[in-house]
Amino acid sequence: MTVQILEDRDALARAVAHRLTERVDEVQRSTGRRPRLVLTGGTIANEVLRQLIGPVSLWREVDYYWGDERYVAADDDDRNEKQAREAFLTRFEIPEERIHAMPAAGEYASKDEAADAYAARLPDSFDLVLLGVGPDAHVASLFPGFPQLGEQQRRVVGVDGSPKPPPERLSLTYPVLNSATAVWFVVAGEDKAAAVAAALAGSPVEDAPAAGVRGVDETLWLLDTDSASRLPR
Numbered sequence: 001m002t003v004q005i006l007e008d009r010d011a012l013a014r015a016v017a018h019r020l021t022e023r024v025d026e027v028q029r030s031t032g033r034r035p036r037l038v039l040t041g042g043t044i045a046n047e048v049l050r051q052l053i054g055p056v057s058l059w060r061e062v063d064y065y066w067g068d069e070r071y072v073a074a075d076d077d078d079r080n081e082k083q084a085r086e087a088f089l090t091r092f093e094i095p096e097e098r099i100h101a102m103p104a105a106g107e108y109a110s111k112d113e114a115a116d117a118y119a120a121r122l123p124d125s126f127d128l129v130l131l132g133v134g135p136d137a138h139v140a141s142l143f144p145g146f147p148q149l150g151e152q153q154r155r156v157v158g159v160d161g162s163p164k165p166p167p168e169r170l171s172l173t174y175p176v177l178n179s180a181t182a183v184w185f186v187v188a189g190e191d192k193a194a195a196v197a198a199a200l201a202g203s204p205v206e207d208a209p210a211a212g213v214r215g216v217d218e219t220l221w222l223l224d225t226d227s228a229s230r231l232p233r
């Protein structure tokens, strides 16, 4: 578990974009295959995507997945996929076959069918999972006290009644998130300080879902000073 603290959210977004570029290049060189990257929704994550720069060839040789998705129409501005296209994927003209978006509402008869369809497309593991963290220490669409926290069989689940709108979502589950080689939490803002402190203190997963995610080889907390403000000195 490593923590890096940047002075503000702009510096954080730039630092994560730089780290991500280096990691993607490193995985391509060391494995000779396309890196398998899990994107997350949320404002700081989109700021990171906006900071990414070339070479375009690097980014076109990555397979992009999502840790969660709002279960809304494909053209809904709330879609994490749509926001990622606007922030990055379109800018670099990433080929469609590299973009593995979660199903939108209406593509399948139910959220459960959509979840199972996405699960069937997932690789055995991921090289890197990016996660934002909510003020309640949720990650992806795994929320405190929700039944999905206990899911150990299914790799993708539907979520109803999300406390963060919109209410219906799809989410990867802990077994998938924790099979990733590396997990990077990217968190900015004073409103996240308590969640960060709780997760890093090892609070029960029921109260702080972020505490339940670890990379196999690497777990990194990339913070700004505000979100780190409740950490012990």
Ligand SMILES: O=C(O)[C@H](O)[C@@H](O)[C@H](O)[C@H](O)COP(=O)(O)O
Residues within 6 Å of the ligand: 040, 041, 042, 043, 044, 045, 068, 069, 070, 080, 131, 132, 133, 134, 138, 139, 140, 141, 164
């Ligand atoms: O679909 C979502 O809403 C996200 O995946 C969610 O898990 C997000 O990452 C956190 O809520 C942090 O979001 P912010 O960075 O905007 O606070």
